[in-house]
Every structure is written in structure tokens, then in C-alpha cells.
Amino acid sequence: MPGFRRGRIQPCQRRQRRGMRLILRPSLLLLLAEKESHGYELCEQLASFGFEPEGLDSSIVYRDLREMEEMELIYSYWDENSKGPKRRVYRIQEEGRSRLAEWIENIKSIQARMEKLINRYHSL
């Protein structure tokens, strides 16, 4: 069984996952702000943010990491000394820390808008 996979999902479920995609990069960046890590380990740790392993294809995580590296928020090096296949270890950059702060602010404002929506719904 190749790790972190799933079957095809329903169109109605895609929309639900979209909300999670929104916090995927911030979650990864936060994990890397806590300590350096590699893709596979990050996939496991994402569970603590509510990402279930069946709900997230690991290729998405790897892709997002590469993209954040291109944005120069993080950088990577090969860990040659680890057991098993070589790992690409990511570490956060200063640029990444400030971007994380921005993303968190953005999430707060989205959250506030969601709050408004929910309240309005309940006063129907």
C-alpha cells in the first residue's frame, strides 16, 4: 500500500476538501517553523491539524513544499545519513516566517467572516 492515498472522491466532497487545502500551506509552514522536517514526516504530522491520511494525497504535500521553496519561504537539503531512501529535509527561511504571519492574519479574517455567516444562518 503506497502511503497517504485514497480512491476517487465525489464532487460534493471536493468542495469540503477545498477548505482544508486553504490551510495546508500555512500548516506546513507552521510545522517547519517549529522544526525542520521532510515530506513524509510532515504528511504524518498533518494529522494533528485535522488532515486525515485518506483525505490527502501525499503528492500534493510534496508539490506544495516545492512551490514554497520556489517562493523562497523554505529551502531544502538532502539528508544522506538517514536510513531508507534519502530524505529531502526542509527548513524555514526568514521570508517564510513573515509570510506565515501574513497567512495567519488572512486566516483570522476569513474566520471572522465565517463567524458572521454562521451567526446570520442561526438567526434565520
Added chain:
Amino acid sequence: MPGFRRGRIQPCQRRQRRGMRLILRPSLLLLLAEKESHGYELCEQLASFGFEPEGLDSSIVYRDLREMEEMELIYSYWDENSKGPKRRVYRIQEEGRSRLAEWIENIKSIQARMEKLINRYHSL
């Protein structure tokens, strides 16, 4: 000036708008749960959910309305008696009310996860 338009946006801003797209349909459906309405009016009312007119192209709203109609969450009829161009008036269906309830639950769970993320960020 054609209503509800804007210029080209930066790639960093796109991600911010993504959060708003997430609550666009639920917002529209909630507005329609409150009272029947047509696209143009809905565009105006969206401001109360934090959608700025410059931040949302009205074609997106019209498209989402058509799609929700295809999903049979809402239905429409032409208002022939109104002044100006004819309006397509939307009304929510039972199916729409239950879907709205589901969407709200989903938003709540996303909100809870965002909360977790924010708390974890602040304990860095």
C-alpha cells in the same frame, strides 16, 4: 463603468480571494433562504458578508447561481414586470435548505481547524 469588476490581481492576492470563494455559495444560498432575489441584487447584498464589489466579478456570481440551479438547490423564473432589463429571480428549494445546513456544518469544522492552527501559531 460595468458593475462589479476589477483589474488584474497579483498571485499573492489570489490565495486570499480563495477563502472568500469558499463561502460564496453558502452566502448566496443564505441570502436566498432569507428572501428570493436576482443576481444583481445578490451582488450588492454580498457586501454584508465582506465581499467588496472590486473583489468579486459579477460573472462568478451568475455562474454560481446557474450551477446551484443545476444542482436543484434553487430555481428561477423571469420577472417580466420589473423596470429595466428583465431579471432572473431565484428562489431556494427544500434541497437547498438542507444543503445549506450541511455547508454551514462544514464551515464550522473548517473554522475549528483554523482556530487550532492559529492557537498553535501563537504558542510558537
Added chain:
DNA sequence: TATACTATTGACAAAATGCATATAGTTTAG
């Protein structure tokens, strides 16, 4: 030695999004 687990990457199709533009009736300013 076959299977499962660790670990990463690339290609491709499908879906979502942003933007421009077309159409058309009505009101208002000059």
C-alpha cells in the same frame, strides 16, 4: 524472496477561476 513500508517525483486530466466581452433596456446629464 515476496511483500510492505519509507520516501520522492513527474505527467496528465479534470475542475475551478479570472477576465474580457457581448447584449440590451433604462435613466440621467449635457
Added chain:
DNA sequence: CTAAACTATATGCATTTTGTCAATAGTATA
């Protein structure tokens, strides 16, 4: 009276984002 601005909806297209599959490879274990 006529051009501009506003109300109102719709569509096509290019780009971006997403999900899925498949390929590769080293190591541990049954």
C-alpha cells in the same frame, strides 16, 4: 436628442489549481 452611465445577464477562453496515477528506489520483515 444623444451620449454616457447604470441595471441586468450570459458566454467563451486562457490560466491556474487540483486530484489521481504511475514510476522509482532503498530497507525491513515475514
